[in-house]
Amino acid sequence: MSRLQSVILCTKDPRPHHMRRTIEGLRTQIAPKDSWELILIDNASHTPVAEFCDLSWHSGARVVQEGTVGLTNARLRGIVEARGEILVFVDDDTVLAPDFLVETARIADAWPTIGAWGGRVRGEYDHNPETWVHRYQSLLTIRELDRDRWSSFPTPGAIPCGAGLCVRRAVGQAYLAALEAQPSRRLLDRRGTLLGSCGDLDLAFCAVDLELGIGRFLALEVVHLIPRSRTTLTYLEKAQEWNAFSEVVLRRARGWTVDRPSRARRMIEYARAMRLPAIDRRMRIAWLRGQQGGLDYRGPH
């Protein structure tokens, strides 16, 4: 394996049992340790992560403190710290399959035209959720995949998500430069209790900005660990609203067209939502609210 990979693990006050699984997933990678480094970005956790995370099994591992709260800030710090040619982003609740880094290296070689990629994300619930939750599992970053899907432009189905997102160094650098020029884009990710959720898309789309492609590959698999608190209607409603909100804000920040529904259209949408069963109605309305919030949003200042 010729290219060094940098695994960037961003965390803030992780659930210890999830973090252990994440670390275990990294420890059991079949890729030789000298082919990758591990950078753990501790994003102002109350208890420093280094106190309960043992990284001594990897000589190329280090913990970096990032004091500014926000997943985007943590990722940016990771990009600055990374020395690898391929950057692999891992959250504190994602477990990479043992061959993930080997497959990533293979894809990087076989697909010189692809700049950002990911794979299949399976969900693993701490507790069995109610059946309706599965309808909204994309909000929990669960991404099924039937075959490789790739594209040189943003197309649904080919867009990798943040769990196990791999980008080439040039894409990471482009993201760094873009956010320096347009700081409002830092707000697209979760910050503390705010659930913004499009920072990973923004990063992946930097590949498209460089005329590289994006894709999702069957060979890459990660497990997303989901605590009970994320399967409640209140949480998912909030996640839905933030999702719709940040999607609109992302589109605007990137200068893409945003559909602004007319007042009549919005009323029709609300009326249609009323005919849905209770849970779907609340989720639909949350989406409409988020979309409107995004359209009305006038920037952070």
Add this chain to the structure above:
Amino acid sequence: MSQTAPGHAVDISVLVCTRNPRPRHLERAIEALRAQTLAPKSWELLLVDNGSDAPLAARFDLSWHPHARHVREDDAGLVPARVCGIRESSGKSLVFVDDDNVLNRDYLERALQIGAEQPHLGAWGGAVVGEFEETPPDWIHDVRGLLSLREVPQNRWTNLPVLKAAPCGVGLVVRRRVALAYADGVSTRPLRRRLGPRPGELTGHDDFDLAFSACDLGLGMGRFTALVATHLIPPERTDLAYLERMQECTAYSELLFWSIRSKRPPIPSRLRLFIDHIRSLGLSRVRRRLRRAELAGLKMARRDFVQGRFE
């Protein structure tokens, strides 16, 4: 005229499918092939005569090319002509050229290069510029898609079945296995043959059907800035009545295309068609006529879909 030696696989087979061509156009198309920078030894040329009234073999000399031949397919229609060409060809990739398509000199060379650099692609094409015999009306820009004119501001490719990246039929390049899968597919599903124009019909979605066959095999398709072809457009093709008919046929075949390829084809409701009809009143005269033609095509396709003729 020598035949391609059996078992000799050239890099590219160029298939020119034609029926009663305008002689001047076909001559231009052939001249452009003759001027290709790719050495003739690495490609073959098949002129597929789709039942022209005066056989083309006697009228067009291909002896300048070491691997060129005339093929005749009497089953009228672009799809049978292409299938015949595919079966007769031996190239690792196939390039489809219509009798009014003039390829840039480096087209074949660059097409080969793209295929080598991107082994995951199965179908690709490029930009198409129009050469009008007479200055066209101003509004022609609105209907450039109908005339197969394509701007390609940047390379675009995907293995997902979306029209946004699909190459059109002008200079369409496909890998051999994609072509064979298409030929088999259209023989087993006759409805797919209806996507291609037959004599007297105007346009179809058979080009996209062929390009999408790449995605069926898990390969990609794309449009590339490096590939440029010219489409020769005679005055009658910029006539509004002609374009209206073309618009109607295109709208019809697009719906047929999605009925074949998608589990949920975008069949418009009658209410939607009615609303769009009313809305078209707000358009300028030319746009209104074209929009009405499109709606007529959709309405016809909707009727056929409802009556189960798309199954």
